[in-house]
Amino acid sequence: MTPALQVEGLAYAYPDGTQALFGVDLRVDPGERVAVLGPNGAGKTTLVMHLNGVLQAGAGSISVAGLPVSKANLKEIRRRVGVVFQDPDDQLFMPTVGEDVAFGPANFGVTGAALESAVASALNAVGMAHLTDKSPLHLSFGQRRRVAVATVLACDPEIMVLDEPSANLEPIARRELAEVLLSLDRTMLMVTHDLPYALQLCPRSILIDGGVIVADGPTEKILADTDLLAQHRLELPYGFQIPA
Numbered sequence: 001m002t003p004a005l006q007v008e009g010l011a012y013a014y015p016d017g018t019q020a021l022f023g024v025d026l027r028v029d030p031g032e033r034v035a036v037l038g039p040n041g042a043g044k045t046t047l048v049m050h051l052n053g054v055l056q057a058g059a060g061s062i063s064v065a066g067l068p069v070s071k072a073n074l075k076e077i078r079r080r081v082g083v084v085f086q087d088p089d090d091q092l093f094m095p096t097v098g099e100d101v102a103f104g105p106a107n108f109g110v111t112g113a114a115l116e117s118a119v120a121s122a123l124n125a126v127g128m129a130h131l132t133d134k135s136p137l138h139l140s141f142g143q144r145r146r147v148a149v150a151t152v153l154a155c156d157p158e159i160m161v162l163d164e165p166s167a168n169l170e171p172i173a174r175r176e177l178a179e180v181l182l183s184l185d186r187t188m189l190m191v192t193h194d195l196p197y198a199l200q201l202c203p204r205s206i207l208i209d210g211g212v213i214v215a216d217g218p219t220e221k222i223l224a225d226t227d228l229l230a231q232h233r234l235e236l237p238y239g240f241q242i243p244a
């Protein structure tokens with residue numbers, strides 16, 4: 001089976017010389033949901049910024065559904081890898097929700113009835129179809145985050161990358177977004193500091209620290225390893241127990 005994502009020997013230093021990744025190997029199969037865990041400054045964002053070509057690998061290679069991430073393939077890679085940014089306001093800039101969700105697929109050449117149907121099904125998937133004609137400026141933060149998810153879904157990407165999807169959500173909005181994400185049949189990479197969210201949504205986790213993957217396995221196993229968590233400055237919320 002062609003992996004949804006294959007990263008081999010990825011190393012990267014920022015222009016100021018900060019070496020952020022030191023040889024990352026990662027294979028993600030189609031349909032897997034993988035949490036990307038790690039303390040502040042571990043290299044999580046640097047890794048995911050390589051997946052849609054925002055950063056270009058210093059060494060090593062990345063391919064998405066068999067297509068190498070390279071300058072020549074950038075447009076197709078950006079269709080294949082949809083990133084939901086932490087701040088929905090980085091993603092929403094059109095007068096209405098419907099136009100925001102249409103923007104991506106229209107940019108990739110989808111028109112007419114196919115475009116309408118892509119917009120409607122993405123907004124339905126996140127439970128926001130009733131707000132199609134509303135301005136994103138008039139939505140709550142949680143609603144804007146859902147619309148941001150829809151803007152990515154409408155492009156039908158091979159992989160969805162979510163950066164801190166549960167950040168700044170009230171408990172109910174956090175749970176509702178989890179239900180939305182669980183209902184999507186999609187390869188997902190989720191960067192998060194919310195360890196219970198990782199457990200709920202992602203059967204597999206990778207733990208990054210110091211620019212390398214220090215653990216890769218079932219999320220429940222990683223989160224049950226209190227020594228491993230402590231070594232890498234991760235901590236479950238007070239009183240949280242891994243369900244048996």
Ligand SMILES: Nc1ncnc2c1ncn2[C@@H]1O[C@H](COP(=O)(O)OP(=O)(O)OP(=O)(O)O)[C@@H](O)[C@H]1O
Pocket residue numbers: 014015016018019020038039040041042043044045046047
């Ligand atoms: N633009 C930049 N220029 C120089 N160094 C950078 C830049 N962005 C990040 N870094 C450095 O690269 C390393 C990895 O940072 P990165 O943002 O990938 O970590 P992270 O795991 O996403 O952290 P956080 O959980 O705090 O978001 C850190 O040492 C950071 O200081």
